[in-house]
Amino acid sequence: MDLYFAPFACSMATRIAFYEAGAEARYIEVDTKTGRTLAGDDFLAINPLGQVPVLRTDEGWLLTENAAILQHVAERLPAAGLMPEDGLGRDRLREWLSFVSTELHKAVFTPLLSSWAPDGAKAFARELAGPRFDRLSRHLDGRPFLLDRFGVADAYLAVVLIWTRAAGLDPAAWPAVRAWHKAILERPSVARAVREERVLYEAEQARHAAA
Ligand SMILES: N[C@@H](CCC(=O)N[C@@H](CS)C(=O)NCC(=O)O)C(=O)O
Structure with a gap:
């Protein structure tokens, strides 16, 4: 799965879910101010609202809305027990x-x-x-x-x-x-996600200050 995220945004919840499950994912950083990924791709073509998170599922569907994405991830990684079964x-x-x-x-x-x-x-x-x-x-x-x-x-x-x-x-x-x-x-x-995204957040702040 690919997660479009921005540092310290609500998308961090899905990163936490992946870490909790010990699952691999591709993390694609988005600058929501410019509407582009860090690689320069047009994020508005992915989500016209310019908002993270967006999940590209294993089937290739694009899914928006944090609550929907979190439930999708929890269902796909059942061994992690991230959602109740009953x-x-x-x-x-x-x-x-x-x-x-x-x-x-x-x-x-x-x-x-x-x-x-x-x-x-x-x-x-x-x-x-x-x-x-x-x-x-x-x-x-x-x-x-x-x-x-x-x-x-x-x-x-x-x-x-x-x-x-x-x-x-x-x-x-x-x-x-x-x-x-x-x-x-x-x-x-949670601690790992916060630690890693803090570094990315500081880099984002520095980029914005320099722009
Ligand atoms: N309804 C969306 C809202 C997502 C949202 O508010 N994302 C924020 C980050 S926490 C965002 O991308 N803001 C940038 C913007 O709105 O331009 C969801 O629940 O996923």
């Missing part, structure tokens, strides 16, 4: 993937991290953050994972929470969330 477990996984994607990533973090979202959009996102982090905090209190074991929703949540400080949210306001995140960042697959 019906209720799968429903709960979809529930958390949707929550992380729509309620946290898009509703809260996207406006707060945007360089062009107007102040009103940012204020609205800050209002939304409270009840969503409260819900997450109640669920994570005393639990190591969102479900019974580490899965793709944990990978996605681990990545989204990395953005908390940059988004201007105070992680101390939700100690259970902070404790969960601190622990998950020590998981080898």
Whole structure:
């Protein structure tokens, strides 16, 4: 599988899933500012929205949308146990993937991290953050994972929470969330992805500064 990714973007969740499964993949870095891959290819021809992640599956299909990609990867690598096998477990996984994607990533973090979202959009996102982090905090209190074991929703949540400080949210306001995140960042697959993408992120920042 090929993963189109950008450093420290939500695409890191799929990298974590591959590392967790010990699976090989091809990682194609995208500069979402220029809409090109680092090799110079037109990424808008791959995803007209210019967004990562995009997955090229083993069959050659192009798949967008993080929640869909994570479920695809979890299904293709069943030995890693990244998604529950039973019906209720799968429903709960979809529930958390949707929550992380729509309620946290898009509703809260996207406006707060945007360089062009107007102040009103940012204020609205800050209002939304409270009840969503409260819900997450109640669920994570005393639990190591969102479900019974580490899965793709944990990978996605681990990545989204990395953005908390940059988004201007105070992680101390939700100690259970902070404790969960601190622990998950020590998981080898997560720590490796963060370590490797940090190097790529710094290189990206340097390229942008020089442009
Ligand atoms: N709905 C998409 C959103 C993906 C998304 O927001 N990707 C961000 C990085 S986390 C991105 O590529 N932003 C660049 C842009 O929107 O130009 C998904 O869930 O995969």
